[in-house]
Amino acid sequence: MNLSPTSNLALAVRTENVTRHYPMGESLIRAVDGVSISIEPGEFVALLGQSGSGKSTLLNLIAGLDRPTSGSVVVHGKDLAKMSSEELARYRRNDVGMVFQAFHLIPSMTITENVELPMRFAEVDRAERAQRSRESLERVGLGNRLEHRPSQLSGGEQQRVSLARALANRPSLLLADEPTGNLDTRTGEDILNLIRDVSLSLGMTVVMVTHERALAERFAQRFIFLADGKLVSEEVRA
């Protein structure tokens, strides 16, 4: 790869020879083992691979939830490996939105409160919080369910709430970890459609981890294949 400094800064995400090793008993698990990838702003990229291929670990490294053993993860020109845990928290709060396979909504809170939670951490004032959570929920088509609790919603609806929460602080990067894994095919497609539409209208970069190649091919612009923690190949949608 031959990237000039300017194009480096212009990249949304760049990993350089990044590794993440876990000790497990006597042996060492090389979950991510020297991966270098670049993602352009506004791109929709799918990370594909078998389970245990290291795709989720790579996503967590990009999300700043995990720190690399070596190498660097640079997002919008900032090296996450060099950030303090406080700075990483601020990065996750302001620059990243996450959607999970298991939705990870807080069951005791209404969906409005769930969506407001990241804004509480960002110290957004009350009035604006209410307005933005409503906007987010309307964007995902749940404007009429504001006071419901997650348990009263279907899986697809819960994933929409999760997406609305990810959008709350208006991040530039949306990271989705198997977002359709707990949903039936149709609902999964609906969610991915929604993610694509939202990212297009808000100009967000999307990185999605999935093992369903067929689904990824319908939505992502580029596919990165991982196996045993290593980059195997990259493909651009025809």
Next chain:
Amino acid sequence: MTGYDLLELAVRNLRQSKLRNGLTTIGISVGVASLVAMLSLGVGLQQMATRRLAGSGLFDTVFVTSRQDFRGFDREDDAKTAHPEQSPVLDEAARTKITKLAIVTEVEPEIRVMGEVVSNGETHFGFVTGLPMSARENEAFDNLKGKFFSGNEADEAILLTDFAKELSPKDPAALIGQDITLRYGERQALPQEQSDRPQMTGGDNNASNDASDSFGFSVVRKLQTLRVVGLIDAEPYGGMRTVSRGRIFLPVGTTERLNMAQFTDMRSSLRGASGKSYMTLTVRVKDPAKVAAVQDAINQMGFRTFSVLDATKSLRRFFTVLDLFLGIFGSLALAVATLAIINTLVMAVLERRREIGVMKAIGASDQDVKKLFFTEAGAMGFLGGVLGILLGLAIGKAINFGTGIYLHRHQLPAEAVWSMPVWLVGAAIAFSIVVSLVAGLYPASRAARLDPVQTLKYE
């Protein structure tokens, strides 16, 4: 996260497991209640003791006696100072000298004599004591029926209600404004010839002898009419001084003017040509803080002094130790409650692993998580503290009620042995919060250390 959001989230989390957190909060409140009850008991007892002493009017008073008359309690002190026979006599000159001390407001002798009141042909025996005008400030006169003495030499009397009932069983209050006749012994100086002394030189023969009775005295029965001006239910000075043991109270100036003979006059009759002397002078000091200085000054004159200053010092030391012990025992329950807080919060951390991971993933910092658990601990501490104060108040009411019944059964006036001062309320709640926060240290840091990747793994 802002403080308000933190509090809101903490309270909502606490309400998620009402039973567990409720029980822990009750645990804290029991701890706070026991601490508060114990300390309030200490405070109450101290107040009761201090009230007794203050009521005795002893705080601003120095008692002066001559070294000739009594042996002190402090033998060492006696050995160091001049031989008793060389020390001065407590006479009129000494009294004047003490009166001239800068911050002394009143110097009066203690006078207590036997007397009889003659009424309807019957005689009623009672001790007559002289009260200084300053006795008006004493709390026994707060419930005075009638008036206080109009002057230090007025021919007036105040009677103990019990004694008044003896004189007038039907309506003791009707005695106020009436005259009574008091029979007492007057100390009269002997003419020189009757003295036990050998023949004196000529100079002494011409000495004026009107007030002085240097050769001895006789006790002559006398009658005096007195106007009853008031009745009191309780003895003045809390019954703790010689002059409070009486049933008929006269202005001390009147008792002196009438030259009433006291038991203790026997002592001065044995002495040489010194004339009339006092057994005890009570010296009132303007400022209780200056008592020690006045004591020193009077000691310098060669007299023995006594004040309750030293007694109150050791009293205070005693109560400090008592409070300490009561506090330690009271704290035991709170220490147990602390363990309950740690237990509850560690459980909460385990239960909410996933939730903590989610919060971190969507932007909570380690500090945010730590503060959240701290706030939960603090909120339980605050609630426990407030409940504990209420519970402590109930316990205190019960203690006071119980001792009230006990005292009543023993014919003693009710007294509050338990008293919760305002500072203790504030201090107990603050202490409860601080203790809870300390208990929250470990669970909070454990929650903050949780690895979000581990907690969010799909299971």
